[in-house]
Amino acid sequence: MFLFLAFTLIMIFLVTSAFLSMTAISLTSMWPLSKLSLEAGQSLLKTTEVNGQPMGIIGGIASTSVIIITLFSPLLGFLIYRKSMKMVMGYLLAAVVCAISIIIGFNFPINLPPTAWMIIISIYVLFAAGAPVWVILQPRDFTNVQILYGGMIALVLSIIIGGFAGLTISFPAFSLRAGIEHLGFVWPMLMITIACGAISGFHSLVASGTSSKQVRDESSARQIGYGGMILEGALAVLVLLALASSLGYSDYLNIVWSDSGSNPVLAFALAVGGLINSSLGIPISIGAILGILLIEGFVVTTLDSAVRLNRYLFEEFWSLIFNPVPALLKKFWFNSGLSVIIMFLLAYFNTFRLIWPLFGTANQLMAALALIAVSAWLFQKGRKNWFALIPAIFMVTTTLASLIYLLVNTYLPSGNMILIIADIILLSLSFGVVVISIRSITTQSRPARHVR
Numbered sequence: 001m002f003l004f005l006a007f008t009l010i011m012i013f014l015v016t017s018a019f020l021s022m023t024a025i026s027l028t029s030m031w032p033l034s035k036l037s038l039e040a041g042q043s044l045l046k047t048t049e050v051n052g053q054p055m056g057i058i059g060g061i062a063s064t065s066v067i068i069i070t071l072f073s074p075l076l077g078f079l080i081y082r083k084s085m086k087m088v089m090g091y092l093l094a095a096v097v098c099a100i101s102i103i104i105g106f107n108f109p110i111n112l113p114p115t116a117w118m119i120i121i122s123i124y125v126l127f128a129a130g131a132p133v134w135v136i137l138q139p140r141d142f143t144n145v146q147i148l149y150g151g152m153i154a155l156v157l158s159i160i161i162g163g164f165a166g167l168t169i170s171f172p173a174f175s176l177r178a179g180i181e182h183l184g185f186v187w188p189m190l191m192i193t194i195a196c197g198a199i200s201g202f203h204s205l206v207a208s209g210t211s212s213k214q215v216r217d218e219s220s221a222r223q224i225g226y227g228g229m230i231l232e233g234a235l236a237v238l239v240l241l242a243l244a245s246s247l248g249y250s251d252y253l254n255i256v257w258s259d260s261g262s263n264p265v266l267a268f269a270l271a272v273g274g275l276i277n278s279s280l281g282i283p284i285s286i287g288a289i290l291g292i293l294l295i296e297g298f299v300v301t302t303l304d305s306a307v308r309l310n311r312y313l314f315e316e317f318w319s320l321i322f323n324p325v326p327a328l329l330k331k332f333w334f335n336s337g338l339s340v341i342i343m344f345l346l347a348y349f350n351t352f353r354l355i356w357p358l359f360g361t362a363n364q365l366m367a368a369l370a371l372i373a374v375s376a377w378l379f380q381k382g383r384k385n386w387f388a389l390i391p392a393i394f395m396v397t398t399t400l401a402s403l404i405y406l407l408v409n410t411y412l413p414s415g416n417m418i419l420i421i422a423d424i425i426l427l428s429l430s431f432g433v434v435v436i437s438i439r440s441i442t443t444q445s446r447p448a449r450h451v452r
Contacts, residue, residue, distance in 0.1 A: 003436065004369070005317045007429040008205065010422060011366050012310045014359035015202055016303055016339070017346035023299050024117040025352065026265035026292060027066075029059035035251075036273070036285045045285055046109050056285060058269065060109025061102065062292040063117075066300060067110070068101035069143050070124070070136065077139035094143040102289070115348070121303065122344045128304035129311055129336045133214065137304060144297030148235075151294040154287075155238045155272065158279035162245070167278065171244040171252070182257050183357070184409065188402040191395070192360040196232045199395065201366020203229070205309055239268055246274030262353045265295050303343075310339035349418060357410070358419060358426075361402045365430050368395035372434070396434055403427050 033040060033047065033054045040047075045056040076094060079085040085093075112120075128136050159167075176186065183189045196203070207225055215221055243252065247270055255267040269291030276287035314335035318325045328334055346355065371392035378385035407423045 002317075002320050003429050003432045005313055005320065007362075007369075007426065007433060008366065009310060009313050009317065010426060010429070011201065011359075011362040012205070012306050012313070013339075013342050013346060014355060014362050014422070016306045016310075016343040017350070018352060018355040018359045019299050019303055019306075020118055020121060020343055021114075021347040021350075021352040021355065022265060023121060023296065023303070024114040024347070025263050026269075026296060026299075027059045027063045027117050028112070028114050029062075029263060029266040029269065029292065030055040030057050031266070031270060031288070032056075035270075036288070037277075037283070038285060044106070044283070046111075048111070057109050057111055058266070058285070058288050058292060060111040061105035061289050062296050063110040063112070064105035064108055065098070065101040065293055066296050068104060069097060069297065070140055070300075072097050072101075073136045073140040073143065076143065077134045077136070080139065080142070081134040090142065091146065094139075095146045097143055098146050102293070105289075118344060118347060121300065122340050124300075125304045125307050125343075126333070126336055126340045129307040129339070130332045133210065137210075137301065137308075138214070140297070141301055144301065147290070147293050147297060151272070151290055152235060152238060154276055154280070154290070155242060158275045159238070159241055159245075162275065162279035165279065167245050167275075169244045170247075171249050178253070184402075184405055188398040188405065189357070191398045192357065192364045192402045194236075195360060195363055196229075196236065198233070198236075199364060199367045199391070200229075201363045201368075201370060202306070204367060204370040206305060210305055210308065239271075242271040242275045243268065245271075246278065247271040257353075262351070265292060265299075268295065307336055307339045307343070311335040314338065346418065350416070354410075354414075354416065354419060357402070357406055358423060361399050361406065362426055364395055365399035365403075365426070368392050368399060369430070369433055371395065396430075400427070400430060403430070 030048065030050070033042065033045075033056050036045070036056050038044065038056060040054050045058070046060065047054050047056055049055065076090065076097070079093070080087075080090050131137075179186065179190075183193060203225075207221075211224060212221070215224060247267060251270070252267055255270075256262055256264050269288040270284075272291030272294070273284040273287030273289075276282045276290070277284045311332055315330065318329040322329065368391075371388045375385040375389040375392055378388065403423055403426055407420065407427070411420045411423055
């Protein structure tokens with residue numbers, strides 16, 4: 001239990017720091033007006049100049065929208081969960097709030113440097129992680145999902161219409177050289193890059209830490225869990241199609257793999273803008289803002305959900321170390337504050353590009369450990385477990401290989417002590433958990449099957 005808790009804590013530190021860095025960078029997104037098909041004297045977007053080039057402020061509109069949606073969430077939560085507002089009315093109200101927040105964002109975009117956003121988001125997460133879920137987390141997700149569904153419908157229509165109109169894939173069919181240069185070998189690095197809709201340890205934590213506490217009954221678990229993964233898989237396919245068909249490959253490399261700061265959310269947003277523009281005739285700038293909003297609301301929600309989980313984990317962790325647990329270590333603000341401080345420091349002193357591969361590895365390794373736990377439980381119950389055990393073995397092998405690869409080829413050569421230590425700790429803890437899991441399976445006899 002100690003090893004598993006320690007591993008999970010570190011994994012969540014990595015996911016929160018990666019998402020905090022990504023959010024702060026994406027909320028400052030801007031792009032040349034010429035590439036947005038806008039003239040220098042246009043009035044649609046607020047502009048600024050960078051090296052003498054007029055830039056349209058895209059992220060600032062999303063910033064304003066996210067803030068308005070978040071501030072409105074407690075009222076929506078109160079109406080839905082305390083005053084039993086009909087769900088149809090809730091959807092309509094949430095949709096109106098989304099529309100108004102975007103309109104206000106166009107007129108009053110908030111443009112702050114990334115570090116300022118990191119501080120603001122960290123303070124927000126500290127309070128949100130301790131608030132009841134109906135106050136912020138549930139109603140804000142309820143509102144954000146209106147944008148998600150609307151965006152996915154727009155992408156599906158754009159791909160279908162664009163396909164019939166002759167839309168083609170502009171990305172190279174094979175780009176192994178670029179992938180190996182930036183990420184590493186296809187195995188194991190590709191398997192720790194593709195997550196969520198495929199396999200994700202963080203989802204197993206959310207399923208047990210927050211989702212399980214909100215479901216109406218046990219029979220809803222399959223619909224929510226499996227349905228959520230299918231929806232994320234569908235979104236991932238739409239993202240790939242949008243990027244490959246509607247964003248220049250050189251622009252993609254410059255945005256995502258730039259030495260000055262990776263901004264994958266901007267790459268996706270511009271791809272959405274280009275796809276919707278070519279298929280539906282909607283201006284690129286409008287589509288790009290929709291693309292950022294599709295991502296931002298859920299990234300911020302992930303942060304306060306993850307810090308909430310870390311708060312629970314710290315409470316369990318202290319109970320294993322101290323008996324009795326000191327009163328200070330039982331305080332939610334102490335455990336949330338400790339989680340936020342570690343998240344902020346990791347994000348502040350490391351770039352998104354450096355953190356993300358280690359997070360991806362830890363996330364997929366957590367998924368593998370969850371599959372091992374399921375396999376052990378099925379074994380002890382005398383049920384088939386091969387369908388969980390085979391992917392578990394593959395993911396354990398893959399993620400341990402990626403940890404070693406990152407340590408030897410990235411972190412040690414760069415001398416990044418924080419990530420070197422994190423990598424070594426993850427390796428040690430994961431080996432320990434795997435050994436204990438294997439021992440628990442091999443040392444316990446399998447019960448006989450009951451035959452009727």
